[in-house]
Amino acid sequence: MSRGKRLALLLSTFAIFALMLTGCQEPAKSVFDPKGTAGEMNLDLIMTAIYIMTFVCAVVMIIFVYVLIRYRQKPGDNSIPKQVEGSMKLEMLWIIIPIILLAILAVPTLSTTFSLAETPNEKDALKVKVTAHQYWWEFEYPELGIKTAQELHIPVGKKVHFELTSDDVVHSFWVPELGGKQDLTPGQTNTMWLDAKEPGVYAGRCAELCGASHALMNFEVVAQEQEKFDQWVAKRQKPSSEPQTAEQEAGKKVFSQNCMSCHAIDGTKLKTKGDKAPNLTGISERNKIAGLLENNDKNMEKWLKHPDQIKPGTYMPSFDFLNKKDMNNLKAYLESLE
Template sequence: MSRGKHSARLLSIFAILTLLMTGCEEPAKTVFDPKGSAGESQLDLIMLSIYIMIFVFVVVMAIFFYVLIRYRQKPGDNSIPKQIEGSMKLELLWIVIPIILLAILAVPTLSTTFSLAEEAPDNGDALRVKVTAHQYWWEFEYPDLGIKTAQELHIPTNEKVYLELTSDDVIHSFWVPELAGKQDLNPGKTNTMWLDAKEPGTYAGRCAELCGASHALMNFEVVAEDRSDFDQWVAERKNPSSEPQTAEQKAGKEVFTQNCMSCHAIDGTKMKTKGDKGPNLTGFAKRNKVAGLMENNDENLEKWLKHPDQIKPGTYMPSFDYLNKKDMNNLKEYLRSLE
C-alpha cells in the first residue's frame, strides 16, 4: 500500500471516530452555547486561546512555506544560504513573543478563575448550596432554607447561586457545560464556585472526573426556574406531601420502612429514623429522572429497584428483586406519592 493511500485511510478512521464521539448524546450539550454569566466568561477564555493558537499556527505555517519556497534547491545552484545560528535578535524574538502571548492568555485566565471561585457574601441574602458528591449520585443541601435533595439542583434564574463543593468518598468533578466549567470535589476539602442561568430550563450536569465503574452514569440536572416557581418549589420541599393516603401507599410505606429507611430520608414523615447513606427522597415523584438517568416512570422505577447494579455498576444501592409483586407495586405506589 502506498504512503498516500495509508494516510488517507488513517484520516478516514479519525474522521469516523470524531463523528461517533460527537454524537454520543442527543441533544448535545456544549460550552459553546452558554446560558449563564459564568459560562459566557469561560467561553471568552476558550475563544481567546483559540485565536492565539490560530495566530501562532498561521505565522508558523507562513514562515514554513516561505522558507520552503525561498530556499528550495534550484538546478545548478549549489550555494549555501546565509547561516544565522547564534543570532541574538532571533533568539530574543522567539523568546519574547511566546512570553507576550502567554501573558495575554494568563492575565484574563487568572482573573476569571478567581472571580468564578468567589464565595457567598456575608449579608445572608445570597442563595447557598452545599454540593456533596457520592458514588454515584449528587446531594444538594440548601442550608439557609433547611432543604436537602438529590440529583436535581433547583435555582432561580438571573441570580448568582454560590456552591460549596465536597466529596464523601473519592475525587469527583462538578460540570454543567451550558452554565459553568468544571470544579473538583475532594474528600475533606471544600471548593467554591458560583453559577447562574439567564433563562428557565433544565441543564444537564455530569461528573467530569473518573470516579469508578459508573462514572459516565453519574448524571444530574440543574433546573432553572423563575423566582416565583423556585419559591413555590421551596415551599413544597419545606412542607412535603409525604404521608400515604391510600391503602396501597400505606402498605408501601411499611415495605419502605422495613427495607429502605436505614439509607434514605424522607422529610415530612412520622418515621423515627432517617437514613443519610442514600439520596433524600423527599419530592421523589416530581423528579424528572430515576437515579439521575432514566425517565421517572413506573417501568424504570421497577427496573432500578430490582437491578440497580445492572444500571449503575458499582452502586451501593442493594437489589430488591426478592420482593413479591404485591410488595413491589405497593412500594412503587408509595414512592410515587412523595410530592
C-alpha cells in the same frame, strides 16, 4: 506508493478524524452556547485561548511553507547552504513573543478563575451545599431547610453560591452551559457561583474519573422563574404526604424494612440517618431516576431490581428478592411521594 493511493490514504485519515470528532457533540458543544454569566465568562476565556493559538499556528505554518518553497534544493545545485549557528536576535524573539502571548492568556485566566470562586456579595444569592458521592449528587439548601438529590432547582437570574465537597473520592461539578468545572475533594470545601439567564433544564456531569460509573454520574439543573422556584421550595418544605391507600400503606412498611437504613424521606415519621443515599422526598416528581432513567413505573422497577446493571458499582443493593406484591406496593408508595 502511487499519487492516487497516497491521496486516498490522506482523505480516509481525515474522514476517520472527522468521524471521531462527531463524538464531541454533547456536552462539549454546549460550552459554546452558554446560558449564564459564569458560562459566558468561561467562553470568553476559551475564545481568547483559541484566537491566540490560531494566530500562532497560522504564523508558524506560513513561515514553514515559505521556507520550504523558498529554500528548497534547486535542480543542479548540490552546494551546502551557509550554516548559521546561534543568533541572539532570533532567539530573543522566540523567547519574548511566547512570554507576551502567555501573559495575555494568563492574566484573564487567573482573574476569571478567582472571581468565579468568590462568594457573591449579593445579599439574595442562594446558597447550596453540594456533596458528591459515588455516583450521585446531594444538594442541600441550608437557608431553606431542604435536602434533595440528582435534581438541582435554581431560580433564574439569581447568583447561586455553591459550597462543594465530597463524601468519598474526588469528583468534579460541571454544568457545561452554566459553569464549572470545580473539584469536590473529601475533607475540603471549594466554592463557586453560577447563574442561569433563561429557564430550562441543563445537563450536569461529573468531570473527574471517580469510579466504574463515573460517566453515568449525571444530574440536572432545573432553572425556574422565581415564582415557580418558590412554589417548589414551599412544596419541599411541607411534610411528605402520608399514605392514602392500603397499597401505599403496605408499601411504606416495605420501605421502612428495606430502605430506611440508607434513604431519608423528610417529614415522615420514619427514623433514619439517611445520609448514605439520595433523599427521596418528592421522588415521584423528579424527571429522572438516579439521574439517568426517565422517571416512570417500569424504570423504577428496573432500578430497584438491578441498580447495578444501570450503574455498575453503585452502593444501592438489588431488591430483586422482593415478591411481586411487595414490589408493587413499594412502587405505589414511592409514586405517592410528591
